[in-house]
Amino acid sequence: MADKIAFLGLGSMGAAMAANLLKAGFPLTVYNRTAEKAEPLRQQGATVAATPAEAVREADIVFTMLTDDKALEEITTGPDGFLNALKPGAIHASCSTVAPDTTRRLAEAHAAHGSFLVASPVFGKPDVAAAGKLWVGSSGPAEARERLKPAQEAIGQGTHDFGDDPGAASVAKLCGNFLLGTVIEGMAEALTLAEKCGLDRVGFYEMLTSTIFNTPVYKGYGKLIAEQHYQPVGAPPAIIRKDMNLVVQEAYKNEVPMPFANIIRDRLTATVALGEPDVDWASFAKRVSEDAGL
Known part of the structure; x- marks a missing residue:
């Protein structure tokens, strides 16, 4: 059975990546602060959540694609963030372009919670994302990197492994x-x-x-x-x-x-x-x- 995926952040890049996860057959729940941006994905078969915590509650993998470090930290560990709702063993695939130390700090929070963070930044414009042809970087715990590969393959044409340090792909x-x-x-x-x-x-x-x-x-x-x-x-x-x-x-x-x-x-x-x-x-x-x- 395919992993259940939550996708948080549906800008032009995130929406295209989420659509490809749907096409690949992953059960998908999505969340975006501006709710109307989730409507096209609802029409394609995704479940739309009202909060980040609701989105991740049953997820095996959580993708985030957000504007900056502040937005990523708020949605992960902020007062209304999703981390406390995430089940043990789940993987957070962080696709945002952020400081390496931000990635490492969030990885430590995940480790304390019993979940994993794998940095998964991508190279490519929105049209490349829509075509499923992104290049994906990957770094974090080895077991989590391996489990994440099928989902990364759904959004990209190749994944490059940068090892165990979560900040390396950043x-x-x-x-x-x-x-x-x-x-x-x-x-x-x-x-x-x-x-x-x-x-x-x-x-x-x-x-x-x-x-x-x-x-x-x-x-x-x-x-x-x-x-x-x-x-x-x-x-x-x-x-x-x-x-x-x-x-x-x-x-x-x-x-x-x-x-x-x-x-x-x-x-x-x-x-x-x-x-x-x-x-x-x-x-x-x-x-x-x-x-x-x-």
Whole structure:
């Protein structure tokens, strides 16, 4: 019999991941603070809970996909959190991008309760999540990692194991998001220089991504930057600025100079300050063009 799953947090990523768990045959209960976001999943066969505790009461596995550390801690160990309602031996698959120490702290709370936390951050935009093609990181107790694999397989095209430290997959996620930021900054600088020197911006992008940068990341983000059209929204600038803050904090704590991380965070801060709604976080590339007088 398939594990019973609860899914908490039904934003664009969470809703797509939850739908794939349903398609894979897992009995699913969902919760979202804004209740109407759960309605499409109800229509697909999920049970909708009124509170986090109600959602997890019979769950073998609890997925969370939330905005930030504060939201994750509140829904897990806060006054109205789900931890006390979770049955012993259950697994919390935490998919949110949060500080490694937040993950470790919550893992300790789970251990005291008799349950497990496995960090399960994901790489991919909402369309990738809808297609079940996310890349999943996994770290935490070995037994729980093994039990979680079938559910992770339902949401992704591959799971990468980072070992027993619950914070390890969170480190990997922060490093990955930092690298995506460097791709955006680098492409923006190169395309801006090319444009100012008289090259066609889109044509130069097409040359790059059909030759030496023929990879999904450069093709996907590069297209947005080349065309200067930052739709559809994979993640808004404010969300990834939060991630870059976490990168800088982790670098400071571990005495790793990361000047590029500070540049990307500053670009995102300027983008957030401009208050542009409904644009992808890659829109910080526009700051490069503006600095160059374009």
